[in-house]
Amino acid sequence: MWIEILLFGLLLITAVTIVGLNDLFAAAMLSGIFSLLCASLFTLMDAVDVAFTEAAVGAGISTVLMIGALALTGSREYQQPTRLGPFVVVLLTGAMLIYGTLDMPAYGDPAAPIHQHVAPEYVAxxxxxxxxxNIVTAVLASYRGFDTLGETAVIFTAGVGVMALLLGRRKREDEIQIEPSEDELKGGDA
Amino acid sequence: MSIKPPMRMREKVLLRVASKAFIPLILLFALYVQFHGDFGPGGGFQAGVIFAAGFVLFGLIFGLEALQQVVPWSIVERAVALGLLVYGGVGVSCILRGGRFLDYGVLDHHSPMHGQHLGILIIELGVGLTVAATMLAIFYAMAGRGRA
Structure with missing residues (x-):
């Protein structure tokens, strides 16, 4: 009980700090910490597979990729005037989500609809x-094999998309080399 | 005496020694997660990410050129597609053996349970391959761009 409150408190502090920061390197590191706190919470909920993924992807590789992106773009946030509209939209959305949770079954309730449909079949x-x-592996790889095939295809598509965007453009720059117009986009530490 | 340029990461002894000790352990752990996924937490997705993280660490410390000598771009590029093809290929071979798409039970005609084990093992391998190669490809694409 207390450890959940502590972790959620740290999660809140991290999120608020990220919003307030202008230094994007620090924000990237803090978002890694945010993911690690999420992973700890998932572990407390006995969802170790999800926690494992969150720790490996959120706290690990995406932090590295984010810092890699910052090395290309620059590490300071562009100062924008504070606007009220987006803030109100975010507040309203958050309030609606919290209102939605009031209708949800209690955490771990065996009578919840999710535990009535196909879950007993999978468990048995x-x-x-x-x-x-490991029931999670059986569900992901076999019972829900089509979904996982689709997820793998999504990752494949993401990889191909990144290659097409970043590598295709670099090749063209190498070939043409007339205008140094992209240089101000890179900025920062050459 | 002229001002020294900032030390590159591969010149820092502590980083180099520590990463040399850690990288084999990271890769070994990734293989454990990959092949032990039916019994413990984890599976192809997590293993692929951890495997790629080991190579990314190597690339960060020793430089992109050294990493590209270990894992050439041509291998990464092909592995992204190969993983998905392995996954789909298992599904097709299930059909060829008289079952339904991705119905691994028919892969072993003695016992459906062994067929399921085999199917899960191979598709997890395909997932791990695609995920690891995609992560490396994104890292290559971003790290290589800065020096173009």
């Missing part, structure tokens, strides 16, 4: 059909 079937202890 994993041992009988697969003989493996």
């Amino acid at each position: 079937g994993t041992d009988a059909e697969f003989g493996i202890p």
